[in-house]
Amino acid sequence: MATIKQPSNPEADPRVKAVFDDIRATRKTDFVNNLWRSLAFNPALLESTWAEVKQVMATPSHLDPLTKELIYIAVSIANSCSYCVHSHTAAARAKGMTDEQHAELLAIVSLAAKTNHLANGLQLPLDAAFDAGAAA
Amino acid sequence: MATIKQPSNPEADPRVKAVFDDIRATRKTDFVNNLWRSLAFNPALLESTWAEVKQVMATPSHLDPLTKELIYIAVSIANSCSYCVHSHTAAARAKGMTDEQHAELLAIVSLAAKTNHLANGLQLPLDAAFDAGAAA
Amino acid sequence: MATIKQPSNPEADPRVKAVFDDIRATRKTDFVNNLWRSLAFNPALLESTWAEVKQVMATPSHLDPLTKELIYIAVSIANSCSYCVHSHTAAARAKGMTDEQHAELLAIVSLAAKTNHLANGLQLPLDAAFDAGAAA
Amino acid sequence: MATIKQPSNPEADPRVKAVFDDIRATRKTDFVNNLWRSLAFNPALLESTWAEVKQVMATPSHLDPLTKELIYIAVSIANSCSYCVHSHTAAARAKGMTDEQHAELLAIVSLAAKTNHLANGLQLPLDAAFDAGAAA
Amino acid sequence: MATIKQPSNPEADPRVKAVFDDIRATRKTDFVNNLWRSLAFNPALLESTWAEVKQVMATPSHLDPLTKELIYIAVSIANSCSYCVHSHTAAARAKGMTDEQHAELLAIVSLAAKTNHLANGLQLPLDAAFDAGAAA
Amino acid sequence: MATIKQPSNPEADPRVKAVFDDIRATRKTDFVNNLWRSLAFNPALLESTWAEVKQVMATPSHLDPLTKELIYIAVSIANSCSYCVHSHTAAARAKGMTDEQHAELLAIVSLAAKTNHLANGLQLPLDAAFDAGAAA
Numbered sequence: 001m002a003t004i005k006q007p008s009n010p011e012a013d014p015r016v017k018a019v020f021d022d023i024r025a026t027r028k029t030d031f032v033n034n035l036w037r038s039l040a041f042n043p044a045l046l047e048s049t050w051a052e053v054k055q056v057m058a059t060p061s062h063l064d065p066l067t068k069e070l071i072y073i074a075v076s077i078a079n080s081c082s083y084c085v086h087s088h089t090a091a092a093r094a095k096g097m098t099d100e101q102h103a104e105l106l107a108i109v110s111l112a113a114k115t116n117h118l119a120n121g122l123q124l125p126l127d128a129a130f131d132a133g134a135a136a
Numbered sequence: 137m138a139t140i141k142q143p144s145n146p147e148a149d150p151r152v153k154a155v156f157d158d159i160r161a162t163r164k165t166d167f168v169n170n171l172w173r174s175l176a177f178n179p180a181l182l183e184s185t186w187a188e189v190k191q192v193m194a195t196p197s198h199l200d201p202l203t204k205e206l207i208y209i210a211v212s213i214a215n216s217c218s219y220c221v222h223s224h225t226a227a228a229r230a231k232g233m234t235d236e237q238h239a240e241l242l243a244i245v246s247l248a249a250k251t252n253h254l255a256n257g258l259q260l261p262l263d264a265a266f267d268a269g270a271a272a
Numbered sequence: 273m274a275t276i277k278q279p280s281n282p283e284a285d286p287r288v289k290a291v292f293d294d295i296r297a298t299r300k301t302d303f304v305n306n307l308w309r310s311l312a313f314n315p316a317l318l319e320s321t322w323a324e325v326k327q328v329m330a331t332p333s334h335l336d337p338l339t340k341e342l343i344y345i346a347v348s349i350a351n352s353c354s355y356c357v358h359s360h361t362a363a364a365r366a367k368g369m370t371d372e373q374h375a376e377l378l379a380i381v382s383l384a385a386k387t388n389h390l391a392n393g394l395q396l397p398l399d400a401a402f403d404a405g406a407a408a
Numbered sequence: 409m410a411t412i413k414q415p416s417n418p419e420a421d422p423r424v425k426a427v428f429d430d431i432r433a434t435r436k437t438d439f440v441n442n443l444w445r446s447l448a449f450n451p452a453l454l455e456s457t458w459a460e461v462k463q464v465m466a467t468p469s470h471l472d473p474l475t476k477e478l479i480y481i482a483v484s485i486a487n488s489c490s491y492c493v494h495s496h497t498a499a500a501r502a503k504g505m506t507d508e509q510h511a512e513l514l515a516i517v518s519l520a521a522k523t524n525h526l527a528n529g530l531q532l533p534l535d536a537a538f539d540a541g542a543a544a
Numbered sequence: 545m546a547t548i549k550q551p552s553n554p555e556a557d558p559r560v561k562a563v564f565d566d567i568r569a570t571r572k573t574d575f576v577n578n579l580w581r582s583l584a585f586n587p588a589l590l591e592s593t594w595a596e597v598k599q600v601m602a603t604p605s606h607l608d609p610l611t612k613e614l615i616y617i618a619v620s621i622a623n624s625c626s627y628c629v630h631s632h633t634a635a636a637r638a639k640g641m642t643d644e645q646h647a648e649l650l651a652i653v654s655l656a657a658k659t660n661h662l663a664n665g666l667q668l669p670l671d672a673a674f675d676a677g678a679a680a
Numbered sequence: 681m682a683t684i685k686q687p688s689n690p691e692a693d694p695r696v697k698a699v700f701d702d703i704r705a706t707r708k709t710d711f712v713n714n715l716w717r718s719l720a721f722n723p724a725l726l727e728s729t730w731a732e733v734k735q736v737m738a739t740p741s742h743l744d745p746l747t748k749e750l751i752y753i754a755v756s757i758a759n760s761c762s763y764c765v766h767s768h769t770a771a772a773r774a775k776g777m778t779d780e781q782h783a784e785l786l787a788i789v790s791l792a793a794k795t796n797h798l799a800n801g802l803q804l805p806l807d808a809a810f811d812a813g814a815a816a
Contacts (some may be wrong), residue, residue, distance in 0.1 A: 001810065001811045002259050002813035031263075031265060038260055044375070045378065048735075049254065052250075056243050057247075062234065067203050067206065070199075070203065074207045074211050075248035076248055077525050079256075079385075081352065084251060085528060085547060089268070089529075089547040090268070093268070098198065103588070104199050104204075106589065108193070108211075110526045110529070111189065111208075112215075114518040114519065117518040117521040118185065122171075123137060123490060125138060127222075130222040130225070131222075131681045132684055133397070137677060138675070139494060139498075139510075141677050184515075214389065216761065238683075242389075242393045247386065249759075253755070256357060257377075259354060266545065268546060268549050273630065274540060274802060275541075276540055276643075276802055278541060303807075314644075314647035317650065320460075321794075325791065328784075333784055334784050339750065340788055343792070344792045347755070348796055351624065351657075351796040353800055356792070356799050384751070384768075386729075387729070387733070388756055388761035390729065393683065394719075396682060403766075405409060405411075405669075409766065410667050411770075412666055443659070446666045447662075449779060449783070453786065456787075460658075464651050479656070480652060482619050483653050483656035485619075489660035492663050494670055494675075497674070498674045512607050519616075520632075524628050527579060527628050528625055534626070535578050538577075539630075540633070541805070621800045624800055653797050654793075657790075657796065659790070661757050661789050662790045665789060
């Protein structure tokens with residue numbers, strides 16, 4: 001079940017083919033997952049989404065690739081995106097995540113959720129010490 | 137404003153004092169932030185919450201301390217916990233997070249939120265390749 | 273799988289039949305979807321829910337019918353309600369939503385989610401100019 | 409700060425006055441809180457919202473009044489509604505919630521959030537035993 | 545589909561067996577549901593999660609067992625955790641929840657969600673009367 | 681309070697000045713709100729965020745400008761982003777949203793939230809009729 005009809009032959013459209021080729025080259029795999037196959041129903045949305053994912057996630061930066069995937073999984077769990085949890089857990093594993101790190105990720109995410117709900121239940125006043133906007 | 141009345145002299149209770157002492161020793165600071173001061177209204181809840189935070193966040197493990205804070209912030213943003221975003225951003229900075237890493241964290245978290253909503257809007261079928269539960 | 277047992281012959285109950293008849297008449301279709309078939313387990317809950325949906329969504333008002341469905345989908349995506357995303361995307365399409373409008377809806381929803389997370393990460397101070405409550 | 413301008417003399421409108429009078433009579437207090445004062449900007453929305461709150465929360469039913477408030481707080485925490493957490497915690501206290509029960513509510517809510525995130529991270533298959541929809 | 549591979553013979557590990565035995569003894573049933581079978585991939589995470597669930601949910605306290613399950617379901621619905629809604633609805637039913645109470649739970653949860661979104665849309669100022677932190 | 685220190689003279693950086701100039705020209709106002717002033721701490725993040733907001737929200741498209749703002753507000757309410765609800769409600773009003781339309785938006789958003797929670801509580805099976813992915 002899906003809310004859009006996946007194009008049956010998406011690469012007949014040269015804009016789609018260009019994105020799929022770049023996904024395969026960037027990820028060094030022939031596999032193009034359903035997110036991209038579905039977004040092919042609108043080439044402009046496909047292009048802009050992939051460009052941003054490539055820029056943020058597949059370009060050398062100030063955080064290492066595995067850390068970036070762990071952050072991505074954390075947000076996806078909190079937003080209850082089943083597809084994203086699956087796809088980014090697979091990606092993290094491909095980037096070297098061990099079972100111990102996976103268990104620890106789940107422990108941190110679920111602890112954060114726990115204290116998020118505690119703090120939202122207490123409606124705590126902010127400590128002045130946390131204000132990064134204050135003059136030094 | 138808060139939903140509980142913070143005890144005015146929480147360390148008069150020896151159970152509270154023991155937790156506050158451990159917080160100060162573990163974090164090597166005299167500062168005990170409002171989450172703990174508020175939880176002091178129920179020493180058992182204070183003890184169990186701190187024990188878990190100390191175990192998960194302040195014990196050497198399979199992920200480095202800064203990565204753990206970044207994951208914590210990511211969940212707190214997605215769950216819209218203002219207090220937690222403030223306290224853990226301050227903690228990440230204390231553990232060495234640079235402005236560039238902070239900007240990158242925000243870029244990843246907001247991109248993940250974007251694709252979470254895209255995937256939830258498309259109601260994508262899962263790719264069989266993502267199934268970690270399948271027989272090898 | 274479901275958390276309640278859908279009544280096998282719901283229209284044997286005249287209160288349920290009256291609601292189903294009104295759904296069919298209002299929507300000009302014989303199709304009564306599972307939300308209503310499930311709510312039939314409690315006729316009072318079925319009646320009050322349908323009465324509100326009919327009043328808000330199927331009565332001429334200050335917003336056009338398609339705009340109302342787009343807003344409904346947007347909330348359903350953000351709240352991660354798979355059933356609701358499916359049912360209201362189908363409803364929007366029945367009210368004339370084109371593929372281009374669907375792609376644009378997804379682009380807006382996912383951009384909003386992105387900046388929601390950015391703003392929650394930055395914990396921005398509100399601009400005084402946004403205060404509708406201020407004296408003119 | 410607010411997104412609407414609270415009417416300065418809301419009870420000049422007889423529809424608003426009728427709702428406020430009913431709130432005061434139902435709750436046996438002169439205090440009408442800001443949610444209702446704000447909704448007064450649109451009498452129809454005020455009327456329908458109060459009618460539902462009165463019906464669900466202030467009418468004798470199958471759950472006792474304090475249990476209903478605890479459920480309301482739980483949802484409000486999870487949805488990060490600061491106003492609602494404040495107003496319903498005050499309501500629960502007015503209906504007899506003790507400090508011990510408040511601490512326990514927070515412990516349950518935050519534990520549920522923790523296992524919600526664990527289960528969403530694991531993407532667990534449902535146990536067939538949970539299916540209430542199955543034939544008996 | 546799942547993000548971890550459930551151990552095929554989890555009770556070969558004595559730490560896992562001890563937890564499963566305690567689950568069976570505490571719940572007086574032979575049934576151990578998938579959450580625990582999945583967490584068996586990391587015995588430490590399994591032990592700490594079960595210890596907390598047992599302490600909070602299966603120990604006599606200031607709230608009765610059914611009320612605790614209703615609160616748990618409420619949070620799980622708001623956090624959109626399909627597995628948790630299923631497992632805790634089954635648990636509530638096992639503790640005596642009637643169909644009328646189930647319908648009422650759903651009515652309260654969905655009304656709370658409605659006013660949560662109303663209040664978040666209005667961005668209401670807090671009433672001073674709600675401040676539990678104020679001096680008496 | 682904020683998690684980053686807003687640059688005191690952001691337009692000293694030519695990249696920031698270029699974005700601010702474009703915001704003022706696009707919106708035909710001298711007012712640059714805090715989201716952009718805060719993002720100025722990282723010019724690349726500022727540039728990419730503004731470019732996307734301008735493309736999606738300020739370019740003629742398949743949906744009219746007010747409808748786009750209503751969708752944006754809906755998502756922001758559901759994600760509990762206080763800043764975004766304020767800024768986009770102000771934007772919607774600037775684009776002609778009347779008080780009646782605002783009330784109706786709130787009625788739709790809160791009804792959607794209500795049925796989202798109902799459907800997530802019922803864990804409804806999807807109707808086959810909703811499957812857009814099915815062969816025609």
